[in-house]
Amino acid sequence: TTAARPTFDPAKGSDNKRPTFQWGSRDLPAHTKLKYRQPGQGTSDEIADRDLLKEELRRGEREHYEALEREKGGFVSTQRRVLPSGDDDTDDPEERRQRLLAEAEKLAALDKDDSDDDDSNSDDSSDEDDDDDDDDNTAELLAELEKIKKERAEEKERQERQRQEEADAAKEEQAMTGNPLLDLAEEKRDFSVKRRWDDDVIFKNQARGVDEKPKKRFINDTLRSDFHRRFLGKYIR
Structure with missing residues (x-):
């Protein structure tokens, strides 16, 4: 067998003074060109642009809430931010959704507290x-x-x-x-013969009197022998 290995140079009978220069297709170098990321495959420029866009959105949102706080004349809160900082691409979508919902609920609660404070300034005491x-x-x-x-x-x-x-x-x-050998004094022994479960059945001992293996006997008369009677009963009657 060749063990599934292809033979590129067959065996020769004479000496080969010069080494062979035959090459197989699997011996040739492959993938000689370096591949680069194409547009839309997450290049470094695209990642930088996406991070820059996120930072601009966060900055604009922060400036918006700071302007609202200044109009109300209150304290500028740093918790008013929907877009969390950090790399969101590595987070699980479900975790990101839960975090955004929590941030939205927190913002709604803060807005409600601000409105309540505006309506009840006279009741501080x-x-x-x-x-x-x-x-x-x-x-x-x-x-x-x-x-x-x-x-x-x-x-x-x-x-x-x-x-x-x-x-x-x-x-x-x-x-x-638990040990019966240690509790012999209180043990009650019953020496009565226990009845079988089939003692009171209706059809009991129906085959009594029928001898399945009768005792062999010798009779000098062949016409009255047991074999002759069985033969007549089986083939003649």
Whole structure:
């Protein structure tokens, strides 16, 4: 066999003084031209342009929100930004979607807080009192929550301890009474003959009296022998 290897130069009978110059197509150099990225395949210029566009969008958005804050005369927030910084191409689309939704909800909450602050500038003192009351209520709720957690942990520990004690007691009882050799005093022996499950059936012992293997007997008369009777019953009757 040639082991699936092609033979480019066949065997020759005489000596070959000069080496062969035959080449196979698989021995020739391949891919001699360097390939470059074509437009639309993510070249370095395209990536730079995309990053620049993202930065311009972020800058414009930041300037827009800063202008809105200045018009309201309030504090310029740095959290107003929908487009997150960083490379978004490496993120998972689902994670990017969740992050954008969270940013949108945060912006909506901030806008709602700003509108509430504009409508209730005259009630600052009452709001401070309400905040103090809310802080007190929050502290009480946290204390109550810690108390409930502690009680639940104690109850769980007590139940675990009780369950372990019951399991140990059952194991000890099983070890003491499980061996029949150690419990001979309380053992009740029944020497009565147990009935079979088919003792009270209707058709019981129907084949009684039928001898399947009759005892062989010798009769000097061939006409009255058992073989002659079976022969007559089988072929003559």
